[in-house]
Amino acid sequence: MTDTMLAGRLDVRNKTFAVEEVPVPEPGPGQVRIKVRAAGVCLSDVHLIDGTLNPLFLASDKVTLGHEVSGVIDALGPDVPASWTAGQRVLLQAGERCGRCANCVRFVEPCLQVLTRGVDYDGGWAEYALAAPHTLVAIPDGLPFEQAAIIPDAVSTPWAAIVSTGRAAPARPAGVWGVGGLGAHAVQLLHLVGAAPIIAVDPIGAARERALALGADLALDSAAPDLRDRLLEATGGRGLELALDMAGAPAVREQAVSCLAPGGRLVLVGLTPAPLTITQSIPFSYFGQQILGHYGSAPEHVTQLVDLTRHHRLDLGRSISGTLPLAEAAAAVERLDRKEGNPVRLILTP
Missing domain, CATH: 3.40.50.720 (NAD(P)-binding Rossmann-like Domain)
Known part of the structure; x- marks a missing residue:
């Protein structure tokens, strides 16, 4: 494996987006590295680039976009639970608790500063991505990576809005x-x-x-x-x-x-x-x-949807409107912004 990889990076200071060569991340304690197989392109990504949306808790000037991500566990840092092993097929939850707000410190709901992947920390428009083990969801062999990737957000957000908020x-x-x-x-x-x-x-x-x-x-x-x-x-x-x-x-x-x-x-x-x-x-x-x-979904909504696909209650095959290589992420954003072909979801494949 080389020391660098491609990643779709947004500079939040001037709203410029580019696919760049960056170092391959090394998993630290309590982290896993995912070899990304598919990542969805969401209208929220378009709005981050055009400045309509802005990260609330980003600690740096640049962020790798992409909150709809699936792939294979590639490497594990220290202190990762033994239930996770290299080679497992997974999707990543689209965000996680901050671990620092008053509610997180007291271990109560809800987190007051939910962090969104690809917004507040680096996401999956990249060849590799880091994730905390509690944000991993195992996916069945019969679920294609392209369909698994869009479950967090594109499917789980309306699901949560329907069954919980609505x-x-x-x-x-x-x-x-x-x-x-x-x-x-x-x-x-x-x-x-x-x-x-x-x-x-x-x-x-x-x-x-x-x-x-x-x-x-x-x-x-x-x-x-x-x-x-x-x-x-x-x-x-x-x-x-x-x-x-x-x-x-x-x-x-x-x-x-x-x-x-x-x-x-x-x-x-x-x-x-x-x-x-x-x-x-x-x-x-x-x-x-x-x-x-309404914003996003809870972890259980994602796992419910994976189970619904596993038991053939939900078919996401019609949701994939096209795939593009990661290097063409900017073109995918333009296609979605123009609604070219009236897409449901476009997918980036590293």
């Missing part, structure tokens, strides 16, 4: 605004838990067609003037008990709130720095509606 229930109406990398999986996962009807909203025709193929009962153009009327008709006049904003757009949030049932919940999954407003706040209060923030 409290989706069988035979209860749910809507998804934005059927891209997160929303496509949200439709699939709502179908898995039995939500009905499932209504997808997206301005792109191909995205609406994809939503129907993944289990949506109705797919609407967000620009349609009769959107609310058609949604109410599909839900028997009641509206949505759960609406998921996967787009992170103020207009989406206004539209989704207008479609909520009494007691309905809007979960904000897509990230945006734009202000959150409620134009019609009196009926919002009168009907006891809620807006809930």
Whole structure:
């Protein structure tokens, strides 16, 4: 093995991104080194590069991007539990507890400064990546690395938003605004838990067609003037008990709130720095509606999804829209930013 490797690095000072030669990291005490086999390209990566998002806890001026990562254990540092051995197939959780905040010191939930891989510390857009053993999840031989890589975040974030924050229930109406990398999986996962009807909203025709193929009962153009009327008709006049904003757009949030049932919940999954407003706040209060923030997922959500794939309850084969070599990471970012080909997930392969 050579002493250097390729890594996709972001300089947070001037928002410049480049694939560079960097030293191969050596695992220290309580660390494992992963030979990366696949890494997802997320819209959050695009927003980190364009400056819409900024790391909160990064200790240096540069960071290797990539929070959706799978690979093979390559080397182990001292004090790694014996259950982990070289050659095991794993995916990496997209983040971890900081270990330093008041809650972490007291061993209680939640961590107050959750660190995100590829944002607050080096991620997996690289030939090798370091990880703490507690962030490893073993994956079955039948699960391709490309599909395993996207489970943390692209699949686990909507899963957590659906089953935890949003409290989706069988035979209860749910809507998804934005059927891209997160929303496509949200439709699939709502179908898995039995939500009905499932209504997808997206301005792109191909995205609406994809939503129907993944289990949506109705797919609407967000620009349609009769959107609310058609949604109410599909839900028997009641509206949505759960609406998921996967787009992170103020207009989406206004539209989704207008479609909520009494007691309905809007979960904000897509990230945006734009202000959150409620134009019609009196009926919002009168009907006891809620807006809930959501970020990422807990470790158990990732392991649940791996088990669901293991038992053939969840098929992620349609989620991989293309693969590119790591050296072409900048091109992958541009393709995603332009929505070229309407991708669910693009994958980098070192």
